[in-house]
Amino acid sequence: MTTVDFTSFLEPKSVAIVGASRSPGKPGYLVISNLKANEYPGKIYPVNPQAQEIMGYKAYPSVADLPEVPDVAVILVPASATIEAVRDCVRKGIKAAVIESGGYTEVNERGAKLERELLQSAEKGRMRIIGPNTSGVISTPGRFVTTFYPLGKVRRGSVAYLAQTGNFATHTMRWILSAENFGVSRVVGLGNKCDVDDADVVEYFGADPDTRVICMYIEGFKDGKRFVEAARQVSREKPVIALVGGVTASGSKAVVSHTASLGASNPALIEGVLRQAGVVSIHRYTDLIDSAKALVFQPLPAGGRVGVIVPSGGMGVLAADTCVRLGLTLAELSQSTLKKLQDVSQPWIRIGNPVDIWSAIQNHSLEEGYRVAMEALLGDPGIDSLVAILVLTTDNPPPNLDFIPRFREKYPGKPVLIGVSGDKASFDLAKKTLESQSVPVYLPVEGACEALATMYRCSLSMQRGKHTRD
Amino acid sequence: MTTVDFTSFLEPKSVAIVGASRSPGKPGYLVISNLKANEYPGKIYPVNPQAQEIMGYKAYPSVADLPEVPDVAVILVPASATIEAVRDCVRKGIKAAVIESGGYTEVNERGAKLERELLQSAEKGRMRIIGPNTSGVISTPGRFVTTFYPLGKVRRGSVAYLAQTGNFATHTMRWILSAENFGVSRVVGLGNKCDVDDADVVEYFGADPDTRVICMYIEGFKDGKRFVEAARQVSREKPVIALVGGVTASGSKAVVSHTASLGASNPALIEGVLRQAGVVSIHRYTDLIDSAKALVFQPLPAGGRVGVIVPSGGMGVLAADTCVRLGLTLAELSQSTLKKLQDVSQPWIRIGNPVDIWSAIQNHSLEEGYRVAMEALLGDPGIDSLVAILVLTTDNPPPNLDFIPRFREKYPGKPVLIGVSGDKASFDLAKKTLESQSVPVYLPVEGACEALATMYRCSLSMQRGKHTRD
Secondary structure: OOOOOHHHHHOOOEEEEEOOOOOOOOHHHHHHHHHHHOOOOOEEEEEOOOOOEEOOEEOEOOHHHOOOOOOEEEEOOOHHHHHHHHHHHHHHOOOEEEEOOOOOOOOOHHHHHHHHHHHHHHHHOOOEEEOOOOOOEEEOOOOEEOOOOOOOOOOEEEEEEEEOOOHHHOHHHHHHHHHOOOOEEEEEEOOOOOOOOHHHHHHHHHHOOOOOEEEEEEOOOOOHHHHHHHHHHHOOOOOEEEEEOOOOHHHHHHHHOOOOOOHHHOHHHHHHHHHHHOOEEEOOOOHHHHHHHHHHHOOOOOOOEEEEEEOOHHHHHHHHHHHHHOOOEEOOOOHHHHHHHHHHOOOOOOOOOOEEOHHHHHHOOHHHHHHHHHHHHHOOOOOOEEEEEEEEOOOOOOOOOOHHHHHHHHOOOOOEEEEEEEOHHHHHHHHHHHHOOOOOEEOOOHHHHHHHHHHHHHHHHHHHHHHHHO | OOOOOHHHHHOOOEEEEEOOOOOOOOHHHHHHHHHHHOOOOOEEEEEOOOOOEEOOEEOEOOHHHOOOOOOEEEEOOOHHHHHHHHHHHHHHOOOEEEEOOOOOOOOOHHHHHHHHHHHHHHHHOOOEEEOOOOOOEEEOOOOEEOOOOOOOOOOEEEEEEEEOOHHHHOHHHHHHHHHOOOOEEEEEEOOOOOOOOHHHHHHHHHHOOOOOEEEEEEOOOOOHHHHHHHHHHHOOOOOEEEEEOOOOHHHHHHHHOOOOOOHHHOHHHHHHHHHHHOOEEEOOOOHHHHHHHHHHHOOOOOOOEEEEEEOOHHHHHHHHHHHHHOOOEEOOOOHHHHHHHHHHOOOOOOOOOOEEOHHHHHHOOHHHHHHHHHHHHHOOOOOOEEEEEEEEOOOOOOOOOOHHHHHHHHOOOOOEEEEEEEOHHHHHHHHHHHHOOOOOEEOOOHHHHHHHHHHHHHHHHHHHHHHHHO
């Protein structure tokens, strides 16, 4: 059981910004402007010995002067000054601190010593630390953000990121907000994790009603055994996917100067930990977005039998290769499904799975061709999931694709993932339209198949986890 | 040596459209409208027994009635009528035909018989066939297009596609035209390749002065030995990359109903053929675009030592992992390079490769930070290539990135590939700006590293090929 009180970190009623600044662009300014942009409902206490007021908030010369004990302190002063800041916080009785500055174990032995001192001081006061060397946390339910990167309003949703990188609270979050259509519940950037670690966070995310999907980027575990214990429980109930950084010698060397993690030097060990924990490994940074949206938008498939619809034979071949390579099975179509497909296609077409939709959309409208074929596959009891690659161009008015999200009601347990081939403008429009109705959209050919394969591995992991418990 | 006269197929002075149509949207209409959109400079002869005129061109009731022997015939009539059309063309003395209709070997034994008959008739008249079951060819130098998919004007460039799929002359070409910034020289969709095959085309592309990069999608070889002989010569002079479809049992089954290729049932054999031929295998459909643009925009690296610049430690770890996994080496930085990087960074930063640029862009401007670091790496004699991941958002006016394309002049043999993290609008703008100056742009983290690794494998293959010949 984690001993960390995450309410202080993620839904605090008050926050001290130690190292607040009046200069736009400075971290101590940007944290406050992010809190404002997210309409943080709690009390904000800027701490700055030179300021009377920052962005409309009364500033205090020191933590000791604050009119109450805030739930959390965000510490932005340089590494050399953090030990004093931590002591001030402890003396005040603050129980949670996010330490964002770098210059600790990831730099040199002097930094490592400083990091140990921080922790000792905090432990004396029973104060918990996230960091150091992190952009901290985002919590949309708490409307709370500690990051020093300008984010604006973060879209609320059910995906949580547990990352040993600041990216998900900084520029990658900007990408998610501007290019994607799903929202996040929480982001915790752990940095050097001198105190709060993966096991604590995954356990919290597991119990968090606002989180349905858990995505991790990790460079090593402080305590693999504790992580397995925590994550095994969680991965029975929610999909947990993880990207491991530092799996090569050069990557591992880069880890040392990034978060100084120890475990990363042994990637096989980390893989073993993840497997025991029921966590599904992914292998590309973009999967942390592409798989996340599939997992949060669509139900997990009950089995691995996929139906595929493509606008070209070549895409069918490649989709089949991708699915099979990643552990899915191309479903055998029933006689009744074959007949439905044959009825909409030109008579000379050889029908199989993948279904080449080209002749059906020549015979009928594009909308009608896809609608009939998708319905035929989804209605087949031998099929657990559907990938359909649409072909869309700006030559014609965009087809009404609302029939696709509506399949969810009739076939509630079968995930549907879409690829779009054709003009960029058509792709962008279909992505926006469909994803706003919880149907994930990918570039052809591999994207949708890869995300579905990750979903299936999550489904298997949950089934195994439940079986083990029973 | 190929016996195919590709001038007739790709730079014909006159073309007969057998099965031309007055109905917008029909294949026989769209081929002509594509020719118009590409300002085809030759003679267009629509053949249609019911029409006087189609889109401003005088129509002829039959091939026999044409006022001259056209260089090439595009045959669009249904499979059942093709044998007559082929005989008409042969009688007229036409020496080249693109047969686009489907319904042959890929469908059933009756279709296979029909395909054999087509070929026999053509052989009698020494007429060569591309197809059947294909969208045919695109040739920007010839301003010639046979595809029945509305394309508009195809952007001229130096990438050639040899594909056993129609996609590169249809919807994937629409993606390239609307989302990418490189141009193509030729596209040949081979379909069932009853006559003209991969060996013929690759030999032609090898000798084609308009083609610098050759990309293939293949589902099998008719004659692997002949392909090896042809491609070995070509891959010494130009990069040749290939994606193989049908490498799993389900993919291979899909091949049968797509192009009826035989070789696809033995992927190991195909891989062996490619290796002997000096052709570099790629593994994702998107690589046919992402690697193509790197190969056509940038020089091949002389060696595998890469310098990497990232805006975050986590991205550095993942970039290093990706490079190393794909056969590149993270370069050791010289003392002088380290000093230059240290000079622009905050003093407490531990400098290494990948270079974490964050502190330098905090110290200086974003432009200055990247400029100094990129120049330092490119000037290091121990580095063969550079991947830089920029971090860009819409908060600030877009930085002037023109210094990046200018490195090409000073460091002509070192490829530079860019990733962009941040807002989608910033990504789109940087991609347009940089790619219009021949610097390829990718989403972080893996894209740029993967394309560079493909370039390096092409470089090795060319070096080996030259060595073998000497």
